[in-house]
Amino acid sequence: MTQPIIRLEDISKIYGSGNTEVRALLDVNLVVEPGEYCAIMGPSGSGKSTAMNVIGCLDRPTSGRYYLDGVDVAGLSDTELAHVRNRKIGFVFQQFHLLPQLTAMENVMLPMVYAGISYNERRQRAEEALTRVGLANRLSNKPTQLSGGQQQRVAIARAIVNRPVMLLADEPTGALDSQTTQEVMAIFAELNTSGITVVMVTHEPDVARLTRRIVWFRDGQVVHSHLAPSELSQTAVFS
């Protein structure tokens, strides 16, 4: 039996204490298997962002256990968490978060710098990743010389270049128009088909519908988890 990529066991995240206590997550249990393509949805304040931060090892849960690729990450130090983020998780953000002074190529190479990979291999792998997202002819452009969709594709290339076990996308289409949203979602689907696990927080039902499973959060808890309509009707994402 394969290890789940994500296994959250009774995860709680509580901010503050006493009267001002905020329970962002309450005994959340969630399993994501390898190769899944999963959207996390829910109204604002439902805890989906907090869940995202915990899953992304950017934040520690107050209680509970979190196994990422079989490793309990709740007890890891800051440096160890940085290492986990570097090797196992690829982040894609709503605002792209590319460094403006670096070219597309250099932006994609950045995670490998922190992984201690040699310059030649960094170049080669960055070029491959950018080719994969369809930007082979934009290697030396700076972010300001790219459209929003292209910038997000650079960010996706940066997320996959270290060969993580999963892609974690926080509202990846939030800053894009519907045309580029489709393009970016097509890339996620293609990556997922090739075997990469994708977890995405979104509030757009149109976007969530393109994934294969939807997890609903409300009041800090998982209230519902079902297959996405695309899976139910067996229609291809590429239609």
Added chain:
Amino acid sequence: MDMLESVKMAVKTLTANKMRSTLTMLGIIIGNASVITMVGVGQGAQRYASEQFESLGPNVLFIIPGSDDARSNSFDLPRNLTLEDAEAIANQVPSVEAVAAQLQTQQNVTYRNRTANTLVLGTTPEFTTVRSFDVERGRFFTDSDVQRNTRVAALGSELAEKLFGTANPIGEQIRIRNVSFQVIAVMQEKGAFLGNNQDDTVIIPLTTMSNRVTGNTSPYGTEVTVISATARDEASVNAAQFQISNLLRLRHKVTTQDDFVVRTQKDALTIVGNVTGALTLMLAAIAGISLFVGGIGIMNIMLVSVRERTQEIGLRKAIGASRQDILVQFIIEATILAAIGGVVGTAIGIGGVTLIGATTPLKAGVSTTAVILAVGVSGTIGLFFGVFPARQAAKLDPIVALRSA
């Protein structure tokens, strides 16, 4: 992440903000340049003054009127040193070779329609020996000139040129404070001593000076400003100092504090060394403050930069940079700024010192110690003032940093 990558990354960030980087470095550049220039000037002044006193020769002694108290508390020194004291030293102190009493004042000196305000120096014939100051043309006055109050004068080379141009001054009459003197000699070129131009001067017999020019004698006898003496050899300088002191104590009936002081060349060198050393230290301290301020400038800019780059820091942390990676990155940025500023500042400082050395009599030279110190200090300052902002950056929570817009 290895060091080379960190340095490359820092260079990239710094060159992306050229204006800011340059302004930040400016503080260190100015600080460094001023430390090196100031220390160079200070030490130059020290060397210059030392050489001036060394040029007097090791055997020279000066006898100056006034007690230690009087000299430290007042500009108005007692006029208790006399020509008779000088004669007594010459006659009674065995370790002394030659003695020259000097009385000096600033006066107008006139030849026909030309006037020069210059130093008038009354002395005795031994002056030429004691101060190694010889005549170029003519003859210096003699003891009999001194005894007979003769109105004769020896001109410094520059004054001679001022008053007579290319004409021969020997035998001509000049007027000092409306008393006419016959020029009997022109002195050799001597150069400046501690900023006093020794060539722009007129030398006359001490007695004539005292009776006709200054017109006042102290109650003790013929007043003099200073007595110069030479010991027989270098070994007898201390003996001469001791013997002169004893003789003058007797003559001045001193019971408590000496009302004069005898200084050897070595004493003078020590005093000059102390004064100019303190001067150098003061200059270095002032310059050091500007270097320190430059360091604070670096810290300030780095703190601003941390604020400005919170998103970048958050992103870097999200994609796998550890606290230490961020810390190192910011420290390296600060250190590079300080190091480049240090090198540029040093270059400017060396340039400044060389320029001052070439254009002024100060023997300004680049002090290796100052260079090492300035570069070392600026590097340390970069490191030191870089740590605080770097820690701020490293402490940033990636979630908060990513969210901040």
